[in-house]
Amino acid sequence: MRLVILPNYDAVSDWVADYVRRRVLDFAPSAKRPFVLGLPTGGSPLGTYRRLAEFYRRGELSFKHVVTFNMDEYVGLPPDHPESYHSYMEKHFFSRVDIDRRRTHVLDGNAADLNEECRRYEERIAAVGGIELFLGGIGPDGHIAFNEPGSSLASRTRVKTLAYDTIVANSRFFGGDVDQVPKLALTIGVGTFMDAREVLIIISGLAKAHALYNAIECGVNHMWTVSMVQMHPHATIVCDEDATAELRVRTVNYFKGIEKMLARQPTYPMAPKSFPLGPAARAGRINTRRRSRSE
Numbered sequence: 001m002r003l004v005i006l007p008n009y010d011a012v013s014d015w016v017a018d019y020v021r022r023r024v025l026d027f028a029p030s031a032k033r034p035f036v037l038g039l040p041t042g043g044s045p046l047g048t049y050r051r052l053a054e055f056y057r058r059g060e061l062s063f064k065h066v067v068t069f070n071m072d073e074y075v076g077l078p079p080d081h082p083e084s085y086h087s088y089m090e091k092h093f094f095s096r097v098d099i100d101r102r103r104t105h106v107l108d109g110n111a112a113d114l115n116e117e118c119r120r121y122e123e124r125i126a127a128v129g130g131i132e133l134f135l136g137g138i139g140p141d142g143h144i145a146f147n148e149p150g151s152s153l154a155s156r157t158r159v160k161t162l163a164y165d166t167i168v169a170n171s172r173f174f175g176g177d178v179d180q181v182p183k184l185a186l187t188i189g190v191g192t193f194m195d196a197r198e199v200l201i202i203i204s205g206l207a208k209a210h211a212l213y214n215a216i217e218c219g220v221n222h223m224w225t226v227s228m229v230q231m232h233p234h235a236t237i238v239c240d241e242d243a244t245a246e247l248r249v250r251t252v253n254y255f256k257g258i259e260k261m262l263a264r265q266p267t268y269p270m271a272p273k274s275f276p277l278g279p280a281a282r283a284g285r286i287n288t289r290r291r292s293r294s295e
């Protein structure tokens, strides 16, 4: 795992947006071979979305051949509710770039059959050959998407009851009223996230310091679902100094030292053109035929 420690939130956003830009450009997506990007919501990726939109405005990046899959959505909020993740994505990203809306996917928390909606979401991911790069954020309890503590580390897209901590944390978007926060959500599973060829997690602020400590210095544990990234062959966490507050000085110095070494290698390949699929895909749980034909 790579841990990139930067001075503050703005530096984190710059780094992540630039990384996404270079990955997409390096992939050279086309209509037949789009770049498949997994996307989060929340405060953590806002700066990244802003910078990605700037790249688009300056003509440095196009999302024309990018397909997106979002991590999660609340159950029962109308899609045009200001706090739905549909609205969030439209407001902060989709409306600001040249993405084709037919190629964006956000779970439908109002589907008549929620289980069927989750099953079909996995199918849609498989149909485009899996996710190339999944961006994520975490909750203060270390949840990834809405995979709350105790979620199966092999879980797939499904309906999830939200933890009280998450409801309280997210009530800031609902006028501070916990009663207004939906109690159920649809979420990709930890297994769905792990199937991506590459994962990148944004962690910022003191409130996430204990979660980062559990992700980096403790073992893989279902009570901190983000810790599962230790098992991913191509995982990066990008964090700010505040988020490192509970890491050992030695751990911080170790990862900073690695980045210093990397910076001295101008020709260091940022990432292979396309990473191999994660374990579930290799075991045949998702259909990789389309991807292997085009590569």
Ligand code: GLP
Pocket: 040, 041, 042, 043, 044, 045, 071, 072, 136, 137, 138, 139, 140, 143, 144, 145, 146, 166, 170
């Ligand atoms: C919600 C989302 C998560 C997100 C988390 C953290 O719970 N479902 O995907 O990572 O919020 O949000 P923030 O970045 O605002 O702290």
